[in-house]
Amino acid sequence: DAGVTQSPTHLIKTRGQQVTLRCSPISGHKSVSWYQQVLGQGPQFIFQYYEKEERGRGNFPDRFSARQFPNYSSELNVNALLLGDSALYLCASSLDVFGTEAFFGQGTRLTVV
Amino acid sequence: QQQVKQSPQSLIVQKGGISIINCAYENTAFDYFPWYQQFPGKGPALLIAIRPDVSEKKEGRFTISFNKSAKQFSLHIMDSQPGDSATYFCAASFSNTGNQFYFGTGTSLTVIP
Numbered sequence: 001d002a003g004v005t006q007s008p009t010h011l012i013k014t015r016g017q018q019v020t021l022r023c024s025p026i027s028g029h030k031s032v033s034w035y036q037q038v039l040g041q042g043p044q045f046i047f048q049y050y051e052k053e054e055r056g057r058g059n060f061p062d063r064f065s066a067r068q069f070p071n072y073s074s075e076l077n078v079n080a081l082l083l084g085d086s087a088l089y090l091c092a093s094s095l096d097v098f099g100t101e102a103f104f105g106q107g108t109r110l111t112v113v
Numbered sequence: 114q115q116q117v118k119q120s121p122q123s124l125i126v127q128k129g130g131i132s133i134i135n136c137a138y139e140n141t142a143f144d145y146f147p148w149y150q151q152f153p154g155k156g157p158a159l160l161i162a163i164r165p166d167v168s169e170k171k172e173g174r175f176t177i178s179f180n181k182s183a184k185q186f187s188l189h190i191m192d193s194q195p196g197d198s199a200t201y202f203c204a205a206s207f208s209n210t211g212n213q214f215y216f217g218t219g220t221s222l223t224v225i226p
Contacts, residue, residue, distance in 0.1 A: 004156070033212045042119075042202050042216030043157065056213045090156050094212045100145045102212035104156030 002027070004093050004105035012111045013081050021076045021108045025093030031055075032074040033102065034066055035090040043090055049074055050097040081112045116140060117205050119217025126224050132190040134220045136203035141184065143205040147214070148177065148188050151200045160201070161188070164208075193224045 005024045013019050025032050031050045035043035048056035049068035068074045072093075078085055088109050092102040118137045126132045138146075144165055149157035163170045163177040163186065170177045176189040190197055200221050204214040 031211050035214075035216075040219070042117075042204075042218050043214070044216070045213050048211065048213050050211070056210055058213075092156075092212050097211050098209060099211050100147070100162070100206060100208055101159060102147075102214070104149075104158065106154070106156045 004091055004103050006089075006091050006105035006108050008108060009106065010109045010111075012113060014113055015081055015083060017081050017112075018077065018079045019081060019110060021078075021089050021091075021110070023074045023076070023091030023093075023105060025072050025074070025091075026103055029093035029095055029099075029103075030072050031094045031097050031099055032068055032072065033092045033094075034074070034076045035092065035104075036060070037088040037090055037107070039087070046076070048097075055097055078110075083112050086110060086112045115218075116215040117203060117217045119203050119220060121220060122218070123221040124223070126193045126222065128193065128195060128224055128226050130193050130224075132188075132193045132197070132222055132224070134188045134201055134203070134222070135185065136187065136217050137183075137185045138205045138215075139184070140205070142207060143215075145206045145208045146177070146179065146186050147204050147206075148175075149202045149204060149216075151202065151219075157202060190222075193222075195224045195226050198222055198224050 033048040034046040045058040147162035203217040
């Protein structure tokens with residue numbers, strides 16, 4: 001069975017640009033969460049989605065947005081990129097909104113120059 | 114405010130030794146405490162988890178010890194192996210929020226052959 005897949009694996013963007021990151025959860029998993037992991041730090045929670053609805057939001061500016069599709073895949077969008085947005089962006093999936101056993105993808109490494 | 118504090122930042126252990134990583138949490142309402150292992154270039158992988166109704170959980174060479182009154186929990190890796198060299202993250206969550214985790218800052222473990 002395929003695990004959580006994220007695309008692209010690496011991305012370089014210029015300050016002020018916009019970026020879209022994609023995540024496909026494990027088959028049968030309906031809940032997706034997004035995390036930002038700055039080098040040398042632990043992952044920080046950005047969003048949780050379940051059944052296409054936002055179920056949780058971390059302490060991130062409105063430049064960050066996300067959505068979930070009927071097939072439970074998800075996109076994370078970041079507008080007006082700042083240098084400080086450079087990080088590894090992780091997607092985690094779990095069975096349902098209460099599923100604490102979460103499986104992470106390999107992440108998308110975003111570099112903003 | 115850092116909800117979960119982790120120490121040490123780095124740890125070097127001889128092969129066959131015991132690795133111990135400690136975490137402390139602030140919010141007494143947390144009720145799920147997982148440990149994740151992350152290798153370079155990979156997403157975090159769930160290693161072992163505990164709920165506050167038990168004081169210890171063991172899976173193979175990995176043991177979580179949990180002290181509810183002190184709001185602390187720790188990971189013990191027995192018979193540490195070079196393949197255990199990775200970054201370890203503790204985390205905490207409310208079980209009714211699924212995969213919304215508060216992560217510690219990570220411990221880089223190096224096991225010397």
